[in-house]
Amino acid sequence: MQRPLAGLTARNALTEVTAGVTLLAIAIPLNIGYAQIAGLPATAGLYALIVPTVLYALVVSSRQLVASPDAAAAALVASSVGGLAVAGSADYATLALAQAVLSGLMFVLLAVFRLGFLADFLSKPILVGFVGGLALDIMVSQIAKMLGVKIDSGAEFPEKTVALIGGLPTLNGWSLLIAAGSVAVLLIGKAFLRAVPWALVVLILTTVLVLLAGLDDRGVDVLGAVPAGPPALTWPVLDWGTWLALVPSAIALTLVTTAEGLLVSRSYAEKHGYPFRANRDLLAFGVANVAAGAQGSFAVGSSTSRTAAMDQAGSRTQLPAVVLAVGTLLLLLFGTALLEDIPSPAIGAIVGVAIIPLLGVREFIDLWRKDRFEFLIGAVCFLVTLLIGSIPGILVAFVLALINLAKRAASPAIDVLEASGDPAESLLEDAPSGATTAPGIIVVRLAAPLFFANGTVFTSAVKEAIRAAGDGAVQHLVVDMEAVTDVDVTGAESFAALKRWLADRSISLSFSRVRANTWRRLSELDLLDGEPLHATNRAAIAALTASAPEPAPDER
Known part of the structure; x- marks a missing residue:
């Protein structure tokens, strides 16, 4: 039986704690942005960094994979729950909690019955297309936020795009200036000093600018009041019909996280030579998601970018996740006033830059060069997810996987x-x-x-x-x-x-x-x-x- 926080020793403890501080600086602004993408308050993103993060770190076999709400999970929540309730309402939040619980239970079932192989049906072209479609949908909302243009973030991609173009005459110059400066700092900073938490730097600088220049009175949206205090234990109460309506989206969340999470977890385990146990990792995702739904958060997935950042910081244990949870709790207890004046254009810039790699441009070019049929699979999945929705996208993904399998099986040597x-x-x-x-x-x-x-x-x-x-x-x-x-x-x-x-x-x-x-x-x-x-x-x-x-x- 693997002990919790495997790999932690007195020699690497300081490195792990330092990596945890870096993770805190990265995760806070991103999770606030992801919560907004999901149509939930900022606290929903922050709560996910406390109890779910600690439970995941104690159960998982991977010593490095970071579990947290990510862009794909947030977009899935918005697109699926948004069709059942109005974003920002109490019913909407309850549905998001229930969705996380369902996804958690599915993870547990996958682990108990050793069904993780089902995620293998989501091949690379399918994952690239599906996640890319979600990412582009998110990007439109973030561009609107950066420009200060009001659109319905819960609408489908075509409607949001039309609303964004139609709202360009109303863009706010200060919002555009903040966004442009934030993007420049993030891109240039990462190119030359990757170890610096540039997202946190951007939040601090833009918040100071808003306070000194009174930009909230000049049309720049700010985050607003964030309730102080730790997450409270809760449970979503819904009728059976509503629970069933959430099942397809919960399946989509579970499969995407399983495919991406296990792939990343296995790759780092092989890279650094420590054990990888797929079913143990699935169980950890299950525990984390049930915990998220039981304390006011939303679905927890795997974060490839934050895992890579921890690897670059020299982390080889899950201690940074515990540091992240403690730091987030302290922020909620004593520092929520610091969050009120964070400008929305800066949050949009941070999330927008973070999801650029998820668009899959390089991957599509690579697929085009290597296999035109697999490129076509990815492109179809991308378009269906983008233009019709995430749930049809995941269904089409499975159909395309079966077609691809049948095509290859029908041409044996x-x-x-x-x-x-x-x-x-x-x-x-x-x-x-x-x-x-x-x-x-x-x-x-x-x-x-x-x-x-x-x-x-x-x-x-x-x-x-x-x-x-x-x-x-x-x-x-x-x-x-x-x-x-x-x-x-x-x-x-x-x-x-x-x-x-x-x-x-x-x-x-x-x-x-x-x-x-x-x-x-x-x-x-x-x-x-x-x-x-x-x-x-x-x-x-x-x-x-x-x-x-x-x-x-x-x-x-």
């Missing part, structure tokens, strides 16, 4: 083995000239399970190979079954049709290197009836198949 044992050209590309392994014998290898997506492809390839060898040249067909791990009913029907086609041409059928479970499956599907393992020239066939190269790992 099918080889004809020549007398030397070397595979001929793939039968799925240019038509082969035909190859017989010994007089009258041809060996064909399918490097995939035989199922509905490739059954017809396989039988067509076998027929084509036999025809290419010439009329009457083939009397015996041997199917190398080493890489065939399963056969489904549809695949069996295609194979049965192939058997009849072979019988009509007096070509015998034999199998080579059949796995025990596959042999049982062939028997269950009546594919062995009347087909004893009677391969003619058995010694020659055994020698040929034994010398044949192993299927490539991605073909198994």
Whole structure:
């Protein structure tokens, strides 16, 4: 059993505490901004940094992954809960709490039943498209905030874009000046001195500017009063119908966080050589989200940017998360007055700069260069998420994942083995000239399970190979079954049709290197009836198949 705060020693304690102070400086302004994106008060973002953060740090196996509300989670909350209640209302807040609880329970179920593999359906193109669509939607709201233009942040992307363009004549010059200066400080500062918490610097400088120049009286929006005090224990009370209405969005939150969180957690564990336990990490997300819903916050995800910042600061434990929780609690107890005059354009600039990497521009360029079909998958997911909504976006993501899987499964490697044992050209590309392994014998290898997506492809390839060898040249067909791990009913029907086609041409059928479970499956599907393992020239066939190269790992 891993002890809490694994990796913490007397030697690295000071480094970890220093990293925690850095994390505090980064997280406070970002979480205030993310709470506003979600349509919730600033305290909702700050509360997430206390109890949920501590519980996560004590349970998780990862020594570095930072758990917190992030831009994608905030946008999902706004787009899903916004359709059920008015942002800023008590009902809206209750729905956001309930959504976090549901997501937490789903994480727990994933951990208990070891179902984290479901997140593997969210491939890189899908994640890039989905998160990119959310990020661009957020960006429009932040640009409006930076310009001092009033728009409905809970509206869909097209409506917000139209409202932003229509409101440009009403932009506030001071807001634009604050935003432009904030963006310049953030970008230039990060380019030259990445260790400095520039978001905190921006908040301090712009708040001082607002106070000295009285800019709140000149049309610049400020954060306003933030209630003091620690988070209080609560519980969302809703009817069953409303709970059910939140399930799809909770599933989306859970899957996106699972896919991104486990990927980042595994990468850092491998980088620094400490254990990675996926189910333990899922349980930690579950505990954190239930805690968030029970004390006035919203869904907690994984923060890639803050995790990277902690790695650069030399942190290798979860102690910075505890420092963050203590610092946030002290701020809520004694320092909320410091937050009242933070200008909204500065918050918009901080969030806007933070989500630029989430737009996925580099990733889309990389996908275009490497695989146009996967680029198309990402682009479709991006557009659906952006123009229709996050829930349709996640549904389309799963459909696209299945289409991508079926496309690849329907094009398995099918080889004809020549007398030397070397595979001929793939039968799925240019038509082969035909190859017989010994007089009258041809060996064909399918490097995939035989199922509905490739059954017809396989039988067509076998027929084509036999025809290419010439009329009457083939009397015996041997199917190398080493890489065939399963056969489904549809695949069996295609194979049965192939058997009849072979019988009509007096070509015998034999199998080579059949796995025990596959042999049982062939028997269950009546594919062995009347087909004893009677391969003619058995010694020659055994020698040929034994010398044949192993299927490539991605073909198994």
